[in-house]
Amino acid sequence: MNSQQTATLESLRARLEAALAARLPPPDAYPPRLHQAMRYAADGGKRLRALLVYAAGEALGVPLDALDAAAVSVELIHAYSLVHDDLPAMDDDALRRGRPTVHVAYDEATAILVGDALQALAFEVLAQDTPGAAAPAQRLAMVAVLAQAAGSRGMVGGQMVDIESEGRTIALAELERLHAHKTGALILACVQLAACAADGLAKARRQALERHGRALGLGFQIQDDVLDVEGSTEQLGKTQGKDRAQAKSTYVSLLGLTDAKRRATELFREADAALADFGSSAARLHQLAALIRQRRS
Amino acid sequence: MNSQQTATLESLRARLEAALAARLPPPDAYPPRLHQAMRYAADGGKRLRALLVYAAGEALGVPLDALDAAAVSVELIHAYSLVHDDLPAMDDDALRRGRPTVHVAYDEATAILVGDALQALAFEVLAQDTPGAAAPAQRLAMVAVLAQAAGSRGMVGGQMVDIESEGRTIALAELERLHAHKTGALILACVQLAACAADGLAKARRQALERHGRALGLGFQIQDDVLDVEGSTEQLGKTQGKDRAQAKSTYVSLLGLTDAKRRATELFREADAALADFGSSAARLHQLAALIRQRRS
Numbered sequence: 001m002n003s004q005q006t007a008t009l010e011s012l013r014a015r016l017e018a019a020l021a022a023r024l025p026p027p028d029a030y031p032p033r034l035h036q037a038m039r040y041a042a043d044g045g046k047r048l049r050a051l052l053v054y055a056a057g058e059a060l061g062v063p064l065d066a067l068d069a070a071a072v073s074v075e076l077i078h079a080y081s082l083v084h085d086d087l088p089a090m091d092d093d094a095l096r097r098g099r100p101t102v103h104v105a106y107d108e109a110t111a112i113l114v115g116d117a118l119q120a121l122a123f124e125v126l127a128q129d130t131p132g133a134a135a136p137a138q139r140l141a142m143v144a145v146l147a148q149a150a151g152s153r154g155m156v157g158g159q160m161v162d163i164e165s166e167g168r169t170i171a172l173a174e175l176e177r178l179h180a181h182k183t184g185a186l187i188l189a190c191v192q193l194a195a196c197a198a199d200g201l202a203k204a205r206r207q208a209l210e211r212h213g214r215a216l217g218l219g220f221q222i223q224d225d226v227l228d229v230e231g232s233t234e235q236l237g238k239t240q241g242k243d244r245a246q247a248k249s250t251y252v253s254l255l256g257l258t259d260a261k262r263r264a265t266e267l268f269r270e271a272d273a274a275l276a277d278f279g280s281s282a283a284r285l286h287q288l289a290a291l292i293r294q295r296r297s
Numbered sequence: 298m299n300s301q302q303t304a305t306l307e308s309l310r311a312r313l314e315a316a317l318a319a320r321l322p323p324p325d326a327y328p329p330r331l332h333q334a335m336r337y338a339a340d341g342g343k344r345l346r347a348l349l350v351y352a353a354g355e356a357l358g359v360p361l362d363a364l365d366a367a368a369v370s371v372e373l374i375h376a377y378s379l380v381h382d383d384l385p386a387m388d389d390d391a392l393r394r395g396r397p398t399v400h401v402a403y404d405e406a407t408a409i410l411v412g413d414a415l416q417a418l419a420f421e422v423l424a425q426d427t428p429g430a431a432a433p434a435q436r437l438a439m440v441a442v443l444a445q446a447a448g449s450r451g452m453v454g455g456q457m458v459d460i461e462s463e464g465r466t467i468a469l470a471e472l473e474r475l476h477a478h479k480t481g482a483l484i485l486a487c488v489q490l491a492a493c494a495a496d497g498l499a500k501a502r503r504q505a506l507e508r509h510g511r512a513l514g515l516g517f518q519i520q521d522d523v524l525d526v527e528g529s530t531e532q533l534g535k536t537q538g539k540d541r542a543q544a545k546s547t548y549v550s551l552l553g554l555t556d557a558k559r560r561a562t563e564l565f566r567e568a569d570a571a572l573a574d575f576g577s578s579a580a581r582l583h584q585l586a587a588l589i590r591q592r593r594s
Contacts, residue, residue: 090409113453143437157414160331
């Protein structure tokens with residue numbers, strides 16, 4: 001990665017932060033405790049999902065203005081899911097993004113409501129008519145994509161199976177299905193949201209992007225399993241070694257560390273290969289995939 | 298109410314049940330535990346919010362086909378909010394709609410996820426292109442209405458203030474503001490959703506409907522406070538006397554039983570008066586308001 005490319009991913013991240021801050025209700029809006037906690041929950045993170053929306057949109061020639069709402073909405077859904085996943089009744093974690101989780105910094109009831117409100121806001125953001133926003137029918141298609149990815153046949157469904165699987169060994173195929181839901185669905189949604197904003201998109205191009213999103217999502221998850229073993233709590237900003245503590249099946253526990261890493265490498269190669277027909281328009285997607293491949297947290 | 302009218306409200310309720318059942322994922326869909334629990338949570342209830350969508354739509358001449366998604370989506374939001382409100386960290390209730398609450402019948406993690414998934418489904422349903430559905434721009438407007446009503450500046454915000462207010466006396470104006478958010482916003486949204494599906498709706502008619510929705514929503518809430526004192530657990534299908542047990546300020550605790558009932562009567566009169574210009578097209582709305590006024594649970 002050369003420094004010019006890094007600067008550009010950085011500028012997209014800055015763009016996301018500004019778009020997000022503008023769409024979160026002011027911290028003093030009624031009720032202030034809730035709105036402050038929402039900002040706390042939405043703060044931080046690598047914003048990889050938003051960057052994927054922007055990068056996929058760039059590959060399709062979609063203006064950034066038409067992607068802001070989608071980029072913000074996936075980050076809101078991601079943030080809400082972390083708040084709820086960390087609850088005592090779920091993964092019961094005290095550390096996230098290097099800070100106390102919302103139910104620790106505030107309280108459990110507030111954390112439940114923060115998650116609920118962030119999810120509602122994600123859809124509200126897609127429905128807002130801002131200058132340069134995608135057309136109404138395109139934004140309605142985005143609502144459909146995001147709701148499916150976030151719902152019971154997507155992310156929430158994966159989280160359910162994840163909890164059901166605690167303390168027992170599951171087969172690799174079952175683990176892959178779990179993760180295709182729990183993390184994969186929302187990552188896939190990022191490229192699909194960008195596709196919603198592209199006029200007259202050819203089916204083959206959409207499918208190629210989806211192949212990219214699926215491979216990237218699964219590679220990302222395997223990396224997560226590897227980092228849970230190899231990383232430190234400080235580096236990760238969340239509790240290290242949690243999978244083993246919760247007796248969860250992971251790619252590392254099922255394949256071993258070496259083969260898990262090999263599988264991740266394969267998937268990142270597949271993700272790159274899926275973009276072959278996009279040529280240089282996919283430069284940002286390749287760059288983002290490289291950033292993900294090299295992540296340490 | 299004559300029997301013909303009753304039959305018609307009944308037929309709308311049956312319509313809602315069919316539309317809802319068709320939009321909930323099958324109980325054996327992956328993951329089955331989640332989808333069964335979603336159906337358990339969405340089952341039962343008086344469906345007053347859905348009926349209000351249909352009745353308001355009828356007053357505006359909107360075909361029922363264009364209202365089904367909105368009617369289903371408000372019931373999904375309402376159902377999710379009950380599941381989360383009943384959680385141990387929130388109101389901690391074991392009984393709802395005459396049955397064990399979701400976290401009792403299943404477990405707490407499942408209840409959190411059921412609520413999350415029902416909320417996502419509400420927006421997915423609005424985005425679906427079914428035969429006779431409202432136009433895409435109208436459905437996008439519905440997404441905006443529902444997301445705002447359900448979110449931090451609506452229902453979830455009201456729930457936050459409700460929890461913050463436990464154990465302390467609040468002023469009547471503050472109580473009214475709380476309820477305008479906690480229950481009022483979603484009831485108001487019902488008439489606004491119907492308005493979204495009406496082509497070329499005059500502003501005055503929209504505003505009249507909104508006055509109706511606001512008065513009805515507040516009257517409904519005062520009734521709730523009265524029923525919490527006067528009803529029985531068996532009749533209500535939820536724990537009676539909860540407000541006092543949680544030391545919550547209510548219309549009854551602030552105004553006394555007699556004046557609370559008087560205020561509710563006034564509000565129902567206001568709700569009826571708001572419909573004056575609609576003439577006979579508002580017959581169903583009047584009929585529904587009468588049903589609400591007479592409810593015992």
